[in-house]
Amino acid sequence: MNKYVLDQYDRPMKDLRISVIDQCNFRCTYCMPAEIFGEDYRFMHQDELLSFDEIIRLVEVFAQFGVEKIRITGGEPLMRKNLDELIYRLNQIEGIKDIAVTTNAVFLVKQAKKLKAAGLQRVNISLDAIEDEVFKITNGRGVKTKPVLKGIEAAREAGLEIKINMVVKQGMNESQILPMARYFKNTGDTLRFIEFMDVGNHNGWNMSEVVSKKKIIDDIHEEMPLIPLDANYYGEVASRYRYEDSDAEIGVISSVTDAFCSSCTRIRLSADGQLFTCLFASKGYDIREMIRSGKTDQEITSRLIKIWTGRDDQYSVERAQKKPQRDKKIEMSYIGG
Known part of the structure; x- marks a missing residue:
């Protein structure tokens, strides 16, 4: 019944x-600028993080609503x-069809094979330049x-989609x-360009930098x-293109110049x-408190239905219409993307 309720909703x-950790080994200038996230920055303690058992319980509930895709992010x-271990357990949940991890790829050399064996299907790898001097910045x-390139190769050898x-x-x-388009056209990996977005308050976002x-x-x-190319599925945010002389694809995610709030299917x-x-x-909305205070699955389910069917998010539309913007937004480093 829950899935039916949400299938009738317009989104x-x-x-x-799912963000599983707020730490990162990079300090990207648009996500975790060093002047904010320096060596003394306090990240979450282990007991603040959702445990794997808590994540699995929640995903089992979300799967009832029709959730099919899981993206593991960070940090x-x-x-x-x-x-x-989390990937393996997620893969056992009925209804979950696609599991991906967003990563900077540095640890893939050691982890790609075991992640693939656990059921991971795809890695989305962050790489903002192919030339060293620019990438270092x-x-x-x-x-x-x-x-990063070694991590990409490890993912390829493990059989992961990239x-x-x-x-x-x-x-x-x-x-x-x-340079990025030339490089990844030759590898056959899908390259997606993302417009610099005004996520959070720490990246110094300015429209002139888009x-x-x-x-x-x-x-x-x-x-x-x-x-x-046509979209692969309803709610796909990347506009897709194929090279005339190749099967290689690129995509562009344009939430600044093109608003796609009306078709958003993500939580x-x-x-x-x-x-x-x-x-x-x-x-x-604090879901951890519900779990740790002993709320039943039905109580959590009722809360999730209320949250989702009550959503009225139109931030990108409002930005495009030059409506007054909110003073504070969640940080990319906290929510993952």
Whole structure:
């Protein structure tokens, strides 16, 4: 009955993003700027994080609503101990059809094979430049591309599907659009460009630093002609293109210049059990307290139905309409993306 209720809603719930840790080994300038997230920054204690048992219980409830896709995020999720055990258990839940991890790939050399064996299907790898000098700036730690490229190769050898995510920021890495396209066209991995977004309050977001979807596509098309493709599924946020002379694809996620709030099917769970119905939300709903205070699955189910059917998130639409913006938004480092 729960799935029926939400299937009748104009935005069905299909995609659950789970942040499993708030720590990361990079300090990317658009997500965890070093001046905020320095060496003394206090991350969550272990007992603040949802346990694997708590995550599994919640996903079993979410699956009743029609959730089919699970994305494990962070921080850097591969820093969470025994993540392969969580992947294995998620894979046993009826109704879950797709499990992916968003990672910077550094730990994939050691973990890719066991993650694949546990049932992981895909890795979404963050890489914002292919040239070392630019990449060192974007990751905030002076790390070169080699560790990431080795992780990508390990994922490929393990048989994982690979998507590469590049956040494009004017004045920082827009020079890397064509080099990234050339490189990953040859590997056959799907490359997705993401407009620099105003998630959170710490990345110093400014509209003048956004490189639009149109600009990205036009620049690539001029050198490597592109053919637009249909969406793979309802609610897909990336506009898809294929090269004329190749089966390789690219995509562009354009939540700044194109609002897609009306078709959003995603819900997000923070590492400490706060539920968010929008990436640009200013507040969450405390689900951890419900679990730890002994609420039944039915009570949690009733709460989730109320949260989802009551959502009215239209942040990207409101931004485009130049309506007054909220003073505070959840940080990317906390909710994962």
